[in-house]
Amino acid sequence: MTRKLISTASVLATLLSFAGPMAAQAADPIKIGVLEDQSGDFALATIGKVHGIQLATKEINDAGGIAGRPIELVIYDTQSDNTRYQEFMRRVLQRDKVDVVFAGFSSASREAYRPIVNQFDGLAFYNNQYEGGVCDANMIVTGAVPEQQFSTLIPYMMEKYGKNVYTIAADYNFGQISAEWVRNIVKENGGTMVGEEFIPLGVSQFSQTIQNIQGAKPDFVVTLLVGTAQSSYYEQAGSANLDLPMASSVNVGQGYEHKRFTPPSLKDMYATVNYVEEIDTPESKAFVEKFHAMFPDEPYINQEAENSYAAVYLYKEMVEKAGGSTALADVRATLADGNLCYDAPEGKMCIDPKSQHTSHTIYLAHVNADHSIEFPKTWDDIKPYWLGDVGCDLTKSDPSDQYTPSHLPSN
């Protein structure tokens, strides 16, 4: 009797051990960790990113998943707090054992979690526009960078309005490095910086700043303001009748200030975006419709929501090209020929193998007096060339560093 039981058990065990790996391959989901701010100062701009990822996941799962495996999302709310990013990044990589992480809004949060991704040799997508320069094999960036946003925007503004420029920027790595880019481009184009002011995050009163700007008499103001507190600037500048054209790489496309403030406080704001919901192409319209079908209360679909949506598809493309493998070396190898592309709602996006950044269609969004948006100019297929030009080549070496115009690779 006992013997019979044991032998039955061993047969079962043998059967299971054969079935095990096969079943795992067919049914085991691909896990995507999602760390985004769903509460706190940045929530307004980032809840849409989570929704973008959920929309893409639903579409992919309905169509059979990635290489036959469904996507499972592991979502944590990072509360606009850098230490939460570190905590949850460890958690998704160690405990939840996700295949890839989509994480981060502010550059401070990205720099907080990046060493942890390096430590566990994971793969993270940063789906946000930023100040550029991250040369790290463990990171893929789908957001736009300064050579895509500023080298288009600043010369346009200088030609249209004049050569005297005033920058107000959020006082942390994003604002400081972006302001450095603006300074360099203004200088290259023969202009003058008549003023520059860095505003601590969380400042909401701008009366004196507005007067400093009026005193310096610029032709236009570059606003690189981040977070909901700082966006009070527009209302206050509008009510003080500052009436200067503005240029930005973050506003409108990220915080949809033109929807939140009463016209005409954002009149003559120019922003270079790789996506906003007003873009009038059939692909964009279809995307907006799908988005609203799943999230009817979404206040605005910003460029980071589109980046996040596209990132899921780019990752799908990578895994399928790698024959279903999610190992870092295998998925990175698919980037090598520079042909890893996806037809996103904005247009074609391709990942550059040297920098692991993404090429974009850049739209110049101009806010009218009634806060409607027009697109006076579009630049197709702008490549993230700067890192490659200064010597970052992730196909050869991985410095895991962030370069800026004043901090270049040493070779």
Add this chain to the structure above:
Amino acid sequence: MEFLYSLFSFFYQFGDAFAFLVLSACGLAVIFGMMGVINLAHGEFILCGAYVSTSATHMGVPLPIAIALGSLAAGIAGMIVEVVVIRPLYKRPLDTIVATWGISMIVTQGTLIVLGTTMAGSGTPFGSFSVGDYSYSIYRIVLMVMALVTLAALWLMFTKTRFGILARATIQVPHVAEALGVNTNLIYSLTFGLGAALAGLAGGLYAPTMTLVPTMGAAFMVEAFVTVVVGGADIFLGTAPAAVVLGFIKASLTSWQGQLAGQIGMLIAVIIVIRILPRGISGKILKERA
């Protein structure tokens, strides 16, 4: 002429900083300065005032009435909080920190979940005027006037009305006030409600000029606490002079070196003041008088 323009500009900026400090701090001066409750939910009473007044404006209520409604709503919310949460915690200031911090987080996140990430603003009224090369918002002059009106109204209330005298008596020596037939529980509720209503007033007044988001109260917190700590327990001898000193430092440094310098300068001034005057400006004045 150029000099006069600059002088006006400086006074405008000083008035603006002063108004922001006074209006953010008044409610806290009552609740923290007078009653000794370290109210970390101060920003959420401001949020309440801002959201209620803006919703009322969207419904077509004229702005002054909308602001009064916002203040009233915050005051009622304050009285409810006092009865339900704060009452057992008088004389336990450290416990009030935890309790009010909890309220603050519940309200911020609750607002985010129920009302969403943002509320459309109502727009700043009255337009602008120019002096020399500079243009100014008229509404900010209204804010400066309102700061002075609030201080005057509070002074009248605490010195000339029966409620004011009972409130001061209750807070100074509660058991004697009680023995003399004062309903101290009611006085505590009303005083806490008054503090919350003042916070709501600040919210309502600043709502047209700011981004309306669930975390907006946080923007007032540093200025409010700093002003009350520098001022000490008395609103008129403390909060008002503290706002003058800090407003002056902030406005001069911000015009000279920008926002960062203004923030740093203000906080350094606070460190110096509490090092020299541990009980704040009013503590110093009252001690010398005694």
